[in-house]
Amino acid sequence: MEEIHKGGCGAVRFRATGHPRRVSLCSCSWCRKRTGSLLSVSVYFGKEQVELLSNELKTHRLKSDAGRWIECQFCMQCGSALTWTLEFLPDYRGIAGGAFDDPAFIRPERYVYSQNKPGWLQIDEGINRCPTMPDNPNQ
Known part of the structure; x- marks a missing residue:
């Protein structure tokens, strides 16, 4: 049976089916x-695994620390940044x-922008670290 993961902020609900393709920790600005x-x-x-079940999201495009675009979707009622x-x-x-x-079910496999990690924060040794955003998405 296929995994189903539900969530949201209250006003917006979503459903994601199957396994995530990646799970990352990130300390970019x-x-x-x-x-x-x-x-x-x-x-x-x-994208085909994710379905919005209620209400719409507002989209805002901005630049990442690496200079690439990010399209972030926010709840129009509470302002939560839910998807991107x-x-x-x-x-x-x-x-x-x-x-x-x-x-x-969430198991991080990589930590992006690990150069910004505070010294006191402990991250599992099994998680791959990338000091910044890698040029290759497969890293």
């Missing part, structure tokens, strides 16, 4: 500002890890 935290948990599914698409991964839809009703 946009993710730190978007989350109000030192790093984000980003769960990426193929990166120029770097145009066929994927990122979803905020904290937006899932049950985040137990």
Whole structure:
């Protein structure tokens, strides 16, 4: 049976089916500002795997630390940044890890912009570290 992962902010609900294509931690300036935290948990599914179940999102395009575009989708009622698409991964839809009703399935495999990690923060040794955004999406 195919996995189904549901979540949202309350006003907006989504469903993602199957396994995520990648799960990343990130400490770029946009993710730190978007989350109000030192790093984000980003769960990426193929766009075809993600379905909005209620309400619409407002889209805002901005530039990443690497100079590429990011299209971020926000809830129009509460302002939560729930999903995004990166120029770097145009066929994927990122979803905020904290937006899932049950985040137990989330297993980060890489940490992007690890150069921005505070010294006191401990990250599992098994997670691949990228000091900045790699040029190759397969890294």
